[in-house]
Amino acid sequence: MRALSRAISAPPAVDSVPTSSPMAGLKWRAVGLVDVLAQSAGAVAPTAAAASIPALVVGQASGSSPLLCMVVAWLLAGGVCAAVSQFTRRMRAPGSLYTFTTKGLGPHAGFAAAVALLIGYGFVAMFSLVGAGMYAQNLVSTAGVPAGGWGAAAGVVLFGAVCFVVLRRGIRISARVTLVVELVAVALMLTLLAIVLPRADPAAFLRPITAGVSGPGHLAAGTAVAMTAFVGFESAAALGREARRPFFAIPRTMRWVVVAVGFTYVASMYIQQVGAESFGFPLANDDLAMTQLAAHSGVPRMGRLLELGQATSLVACAIASLTAFSRVVFTLGREGVLPAAAGWTDPLLGTPLVALAVAVPATVAVPLLLLVGLGWTPWHAMSVLIVVSAVGYLTAYTLVCAAVPAFLHRIGELTPRTGILAGGVAAVLAAVVGVYLAVIAHTQSLALWLVLASGALGLGLYAWLRRRRPACLAGMGLFDETTVADLLSAQPIQDAGRV
Amino acid sequence: MTPRRPDLTGRQPNAVLSALSVLEEVARVGPGVTAQQISANLGLPRATAYRLLNLLVQDEYLVRMPDLSGFALGRKVALLAGLSARQESDRAIEAILAKLRARIRGGVHLADLRQGSVRFLDVDEDFPLSDPARIAADPGVSALGRLLLAEQACPAGAAPEPYAVQVGALIPGFGCFAVPIRDPAGRLVAAVALALPAPRLAAPAHLVGLVSDDVPRLAAALEARP
Numbered sequence: 267m268r269a270l271s272r273a274i275s276a277p278p279a280v281d282s283v284p285t286s287s288p289m290a291g292l293k294w295r296a297v298g299l300v301d302v303l304a305q306s307a308g309a310v311a312p313t314a315a316a317a318s319i320p321a322l323v324v325g326q327a328s329g330s331s332p333l334l335c336m337v338v339a340w341l342l343a344g345g346v347c348a349a350v351s352q353f354t355r356r357m358r359a360p361g362s363l364y365t366f367t368t369k370g371l372g373p374h375a376g377f378a379a380a381v382a383l384l385i386g387y388g389f390v391a392m393f394s395l396v397g398a399g400m401y402a403q404n405l406v407s408t409a410g411v412p413a414g415g416w417g418a419a420a421g422v423v424l425f426g427a428v429c430f431v432v433l434r435r436g437i438r439i440s441a442r443v444t445l446v447v448e449l450v451a452v453a454l455m456l457t458l459l460a461i462v463l464p465r466a467d468p469a470a471f472l473r474p475i476t477a478g479v480s481g482p483g484h485l486a487a488g489t490a491v492a493m494t495a496f497v498g499f500e501s502a503a504a505l506g507r508e509a510r511r512p513f514f515a516i517p518r519t520m521r522w523v524v525v526a527v528g529f530t531y532v533a534s535m536y537i538q539q540v541g542a543e544s545f546g547f548p549l550a551n552d553d554l555a556m557t558q559l560a561a562h563s564g565v566p567r568m569g570r571l572l573e574l575g576q577a578t579s580l581v582a583c584a585i586a587s588l589t590a591f592s593r594v595v596f597t598l599g600r601e602g603v604l605p606a607a608a609g610w611t612d613p614l615l616g617t618p619l620v621a622l623a624v625a626v627p628a629t630v631a632v633p634l635l636l637l638v639g640l641g642w643t644p645w646h647a648m649s650v651l652i653v654v655s656a657v658g659y660l661t662a663y664t665l666v667c668a669a670v671p672a673f674l675h676r677i678g679e680l681t682p683r684t685g686i687l688a689g690g691v692a693a694v695l696a697a698v699v700g701v702y703l704a705v706i707a708h709t710q711s712l713a714l715w716l717v718l719a720s721g722a723l724g725l726g727l728y729a730w731l732r733r734r735r736p737a738c739l740a741g742m743g744l745f746d747e748t749t750v751a752d753l754l755s756a757q758p759i760q761d762a763g764r765v
Numbered sequence: 766m767t768p769r770r771p772d773l774t775g776r777q778p779n780a781v782l783s784a785l786s787v788l789e790e791v792a793r794v795g796p797g798v799t800a801q802q803i804s805a806n807l808g809l810p811r812a813t814a815y816r817l818l819n820l821l822v823q824d825e826y827l828v829r830m831p832d833l834s835g836f837a838l839g840r841k842v843a844l845l846a847g848l849s850a851r852q853e854s855d856r857a858i859e860a861i862l863a864k865l866r867a868r869i870r871g872g873v874h875l876a877d878l879r880q881g882s883v884r885f886l887d888v889d890e891d892f893p894l895s896d897p898a899r900i901a902a903d904p905g906v907s908a909l910g911r912l913l914l915a916e917q918a919c920p921a922g923a924a925p926e927p928y929a930v931q932v933g934a935l936i937p938g939f940g941c942f943a944v945p946i947r948d949p950a951g952r953l954v955a956a957v958a959l960a961l962p963a964p965r966l967a968a969p970a971h972l973v974g975l976v977s978d979d980v981p982r983l984a985a986a987l988e989a990r991p
Contacts, residue, residue, distance in 0.1 A: 268789075269789055269792035269793035270785075270788055270789045270792040270842070270845070272792070273792040273838055273842070274842060274843060274845065277838070278795055278796060278838075280796040280797075280830075280837050281796075282797075282830065282831065282832075283796075283830065283831065283837070284831065294890075355819045355822070355823065356819070356822070356829060356833060357829070357833060369833070511823070511824075511825075513819070513822055513823040514823045514824070613893065614891065676834070677799075677800070677832075677833050677834035678799050678800060678801045678834055679800045679801075679815050679834075681811060681812050681815065683812075747831040748828040748829060748830060748831060748837075751840075752825070752828045752839055752840055753828065753837060753838070753839065753840060754837075754838040754839060754840055754842050754843060756840050
């Protein structure tokens with residue numbers, strides 16, 4: 267240990283380590299493990315997903331075992347989680363998946379991932395605001411107050427304002443509330459499922475497990491929809507700078523969330539199928555499966571409670587998704603891809619103020635246009651928005667998995683096992699995205715048009731950047747680098763002064 | 766020291782020894798050593814070496830260089846040397862500053878002045894410095910720098926300045942106020958600075974009273990440093 271003792275008594279000078287991080291301004295190491303966990307769990311919104319996704323999967327799988335689709339999606343989410351962890355163990359990046367993709371595949375693929383990620387986070391935030399508005403409207407009208415057609419739109423504006431206030435103040439308080447709400451709601455749902463089981467027809471118990479596979483296309487379509495239940499778990503990565511012990515907290519959080527929500531979804535899928543068969547109601551494309559289950563099991567009040575749980579879960583999902591969205595916009599601002607103002611932070615609160623001021627109004631404006639301008643029902647708007655978001659997420663996942671082997675090779679840490687796993691997951695995901703696009707071309711052409719329009723917007727910005735700002739494009743991939751304060755040569759007391 | 770090639774695996778309890786030998790290897794080769802070099806030099810299987818390196822990075826004994834492929838020793842390695850007098854002194858200073866910050870509605874910074882320039886020891890994270898480069902380069906723009914200038918201009922035997930004030934030199938409408946911290950021999954070693962809006966800087970004598978209890982404590986804590 268001679269060299270080590272020498273280094274401790276006279277720390278070596280280290281060149282090429284900057285004195286401040288390109289991400290300076292975002293609060294440094296402000297949130298603990300619980301808050302990071304809440305960010306991931308909030309963005310996944312397991313209560314809302316476990317209640318509504320099984321019916322959507324049954325609708326898409328058409329004959330193939332929906333339970334199998336859910337299990338395959340769980341495995342795929344696990345693969346994405348392992349791939350993303352290769353990055354989150356090595357770098358802290360508020361730009362999360364798009365910064366990782368840039369580090370592996372370069373700025374062009376990175377830009378595509380940024381657009382995909384913004385579509386994913388942005389549209390799921392819009393979906394959540396509309397959903398929360400819809401449930402709030404239902405609750406208000408149940409209480410006897412006539413809400414009218416404007417109720418959901420008013421809810422969107424109200425919850426959008428709540429999101430802005432919470433996000434500007436910093437995510438700590440909201441994160442903890444989110445976690446408690448999600449835990450209570452998931453516990454309620456698992457209780458309901460446990461109540462359903464003894465009342466169900468024993469003959470139906472084996473049916474979900476023995477269901478066959480009607481074809482690879484249906485399996486892929488069902489899996490794609492089932493994947494949408496998992497999306498958001500990776501959003502903890504956006505807190506790279508803000509989390510304490512980020513290299514510990516972020517990979518673990520993602521793993522725990524994928525394992526825990528996967529279990530909840532598989533259980534929920536199984537029991538909803540058993541229940542629907544026993545009580546004789548159709549499961550496909552029914553947004554009220556849980557309420558029906560509760561009513562048939564003789565506990566209708568529990569269904570109402572769960573609706574409240576879903577509403578709060580959706581507000582939490584909007585907050586968590588906007589947190590990640592704003593960090594992506596913030597990083598793009600710092601890189602010069604978006605106007606530099608997007609990279610400004612509130613000097614006292616350490617939150618990306620301008621990015622939030624752009625992101626929140628935008629996610630309120632689009633739902634308003636759909637609900638008020640086009641006169642869509644909230645459920646119709648939600649079903650379109652979630653599909654657009656899913657395409658964005660799945661594309662970003664595919665790109666980040668494909669980036670793993672290139673990234674690890676570049677830094678000289680590629681092992682065959684990791685390379686093959688990440689490459690395999692990327693290939694399967696690419697196939698799933700392809701099938702999903704083909705499916706929505708038939709069933710959700712509006713969503714496909716929205717995807718294409720958002721993609722075209724991204725492509726336009728890309729073309730403009732290539733012509734006018736090639737340096738900004740080439741400079742993508744900024745992250746929260748090691749600074750001199752992290753080195754052995756730093757004085758311990760500098761910790762408090764880190765800004 | 767010649768590189769040792771012990772038969773190491775990633776399993777307990779050898780993992781601890783492996784981790785220490787990885788740290789030793791980073792210290793021996795120097796900043797920028799790559800995972801492949803460490804694995805080759807120590808004869809560790811690559812997957813084991815990468816896992817150990819990621820664990821050491823996770824707990825900040827090691828840090829990755831900005832290129833992400835090189836490693837350097839992290840701050841936490843200092844803990845391996847045991848609790849030094851310096852760390853105890855740092856803790857005492859942190860405690861004093863935390864109380865001061867809770868009391869004063871403004872920024873509280875501590876700077877070392879022994880080298881004849883302003884070297885910040887502790888910057889208030891709620892009130893970041895407006896322009897650290899300019900403060901370092903030009904002593905005339907900060908109260909801390911002005912304290913230094915006054916000390917250098919002070920003739921031997923004359924009474925030193927009890928404080929220095931700067932208003933509007935960095936940000937219009939804001940300024941700062943600095944009180945000297947002296948060692949037992951009366952030499953200027955450090956200073957505590959308060960960053961405040963201009964109106965609150967109008968009565969500096971009152972501000973001296975606000976920090977008069979903390980200055981001797983900070984002096985004692987700084988004195989304990991090696």
